[in-house]
Amino acid sequence: EIVLTQSPGTLSLSPGERATLSCRASQSISSAYLAWYQQKPGQAPRLLIYGTSSRATGIPDRFSGSGSGTDFTLTISRLEPEDFAVFYCQQYGSSPWTFGQGTKVEIK
Amino acid sequence: EVQLVQSGAEVKKPGESLKISCKGSGYRFTNFWIGWVRQMPEKGLEWMGIINPSDSDTRYSPSFQGQVTISADKSISTAYLQWSSLKASDTAMYYCATINSGYFDFWGQGTLVTVSS
Numbered sequence: 001e002i003v004l005t006q007s008p009g010t011l012s013l014s015p016g017e018r019a020t021l022s023c024r025a026s027q028s029i030s031s032a033y034l035a036w037y038q039q040k041p042g043q044a045p046r047l048l049i050y051g052t053s054s055r056a057t058g059i060p061d062r063f064s065g066s067g068s069g070t071d072f073t074l075t076i077s078r079l080e081p082e083d084f085a086v087f088y089c090q091q092y093g094s095s096p097w098t099f100g101q102g103t104k105v106e107i108k
Numbered sequence: 109e110v111q112l113v114q115s116g117a118e119v120k121k122p123g124e125s126l127k128i129s130c131k132g133s134g135y136r137f138t139n140f141w142i143g144w145v146r147q148m149p150e151k152g153l154e155w156m157g158i159i160n161p162s163d164s165d166t167r168y169s170p171s172f173q174g175q176v177t178i179s180a181d182k183s184i185s186t187a188y189l190q191w192s193s194l195k196a197s198d199t200a201m202y203y204c205a206t207i208n209s210g211y212f213d214f215w216g217q218g219t220l221v222t223v224s225s
Contacts, residue, residue, distance in 0.1 A: 035211035044215040090114025
């Protein structure tokens with residue numbers, strides 16, 4: 001099973017700042033098979049990025065994904081008030097599919 | 109518009125059985141696999157398993173194999189997650205979602221299952 005480790009656990013930033021979230025895999029993942037989700041309190045997760053860098057429908061271009069092999073990054077270029085949430089990465093290249101433990105982006 | 113609507117919250121006792129549902133609309137139900145994801149209180153997301161509604165081909169995460177049963181009825185565009193004997197540790201929010209090449213595309217609103225004596 002591929003273990004995904006997200007860092008940091010919590011990121012405290014102000015609106016307008018840049019957020020950089022990391023997702024490290026225990027084994028190499030094809031870049032075609034890494035996704036990112038956003039979850040706000042009391043809501044279902046929402047797909048942000050698939051295939052490492054493709055934005056899902058309706059996702060603003062301030063969200064971008066990059067990486068390869070075992071190291072992947074979600075970047076939010078300028079945080080908007082509605083962006084504060086928990087973010088999860090997920091690999092779907094190897095069964096069982098697995099999620100990272102999440103990074104909380106909170107308002108500083 | 110793709111929508112997945114899940115059944116309502118459940119409160120059950122240990123040892124009881126339960127079947128929760130996930131009804132798809134706004135798309136051809138048999139075009140996409142459906143997956144189930146568990147989220148225990150204040151915890152992260154866990155993939156449980158997936159089903160192909162067109163032929164009921166089912167795959168389970170090893171962590172959930174034998175613990176739950178996933179099924180679907182394509183005639184009514186509905187997928188199911190069921191337990192034969194609930195435990196307190198099954199207390200969680202359960203989400204269904206459409207699968208697109210392995211990522212979870214559209215999500216249901218979640219079903220909260222509480223198991224308590």
